[in-house]
Amino acid sequence: MVASAGRLLGLGVGPGDPELITVKALRLLRAAPVVAYFVARGKTGNAFSIIEAHLDAAQQRLALVYPVTTETLAPPLCYETVIADFYDAAAAQVAAHLDAGRDVAVICEGDPFFYGSYMYLHDRLAERYEAEVVPGVCSMLGGAAMLGVPLVYRNQSLSILSGVLPEAELERRLADSDAAVIMKLGRNFEKVRRVLDRLGLSHRALYIERATMARQRIVPIDAVDPMSSPYFSLLLVPGEKWRK
Numbered sequence: 001m002v003a004s005a006g007r008l009l010g011l012g013v014g015p016g017d018p019e020l021i022t023v024k025a026l027r028l029l030r031a032a033p034v035v036a037y038f039v040a041r042g043k044t045g046n047a048f049s050i051i052e053a054h055l056d057a058a059q060q061r062l063a064l065v066y067p068v069t070t071e072t073l074a075p076p077l078c079y080e081t082v083i084a085d086f087y088d089a090a091a092a093q094v095a096a097h098l099d100a101g102r103d104v105a106v107i108c109e110g111d112p113f114f115y116g117s118y119m120y121l122h123d124r125l126a127e128r129y130e131a132e133v134v135p136g137v138c139s140m141l142g143g144a145a146m147l148g149v150p151l152v153y154r155n156q157s158l159s160i161l162s163g164v165l166p167e168a169e170l171e172r173r174l175a176d177s178d179a180a181v182i183m184k185l186g187r188n189f190e191k192v193r194r195v196l197d198r199l200g201l202s203h204r205a206l207y208i209e210r211a212t213m214a215r216q217r218i219v220p221i222d223a224v225d226p227m228s229s230p231y232f233s234l235l236l237v238p239g240e241k242w243r244k
Helices: 023-031 046-054 079-099 118-125 139-147 167-175 186-199
Strands: 008-012 034-040 060-066 104-108 131-134 158-162 179-183 206-209 217-219 233-237
Touching: 008 023, 008 118, 023 046, 023 104, 023 131, 034 046, 034 079, 046 104, 060 079, 079 104, 079 118, 104 118, 118 131, 139 179, 139 206, 139 233, 158 167, 167 179, 167 186, 186 233
Parallel strands: 008 104, 008 131, 034 060, 034 104, 158 179
Antiparallel strands: 179 233, 206 217, 206 233
16 A cells, blocks of 8 residues: 555445434545545436535545446447446546545445445455445435334344346245345336235335435335336335234
8 A cells, every 4th residue: 555645435425314424424524635426427416415515615526427327238338347347447536536645535325335336446446545434324224214114123134135136036035034125126126026926025015215315205015106116215024023
């Protein structure tokens, strides 16, 4: 590590409610000369919206703009290759500031190491620069709080599953779970609902969109339009209640 280099700071800024950022993340954010954030083209980004009011004019904003998000790419383009190249380029942008001795705070909605984009910069840079990660309130905990349901009781286990999983694999893992959180719904919602129906879990499943955000919605699972379920949506299957 270069002694004069800046520090890489991965800051979890919470699931959406601006008051859910931690005191430590806020302190480091305000002190950082450079604030980097991932964002889709033409968007402001949820993470940046959470912290924008805390920044001053002297802090440099570094937007890391995704070349693609959910759109289908025409052959021979491959999403995995395009996004890997993007993270390489983003890491190089951040490294230029670190090499110049400037700390860079990379903000991340939720927690940096829980499906957070920051982790891809961390993998590329943490061996070369001093890095500090500040955990944040993740979306599934924000969702449970807004729904008002405990996730797991006593010795129950919690499974965190991706809706992108193949249907048979998703069903196998759900069948073995005491409780579960299913993320990455979007266009996978109807598949997930079929699995819940087959396992007899639909009556326990709770759906929430944009948990803790201004546009939060809680909708009964059988009333969800599978074609309009947003990326920021969750299904929670809480553990069976236990009474002492």
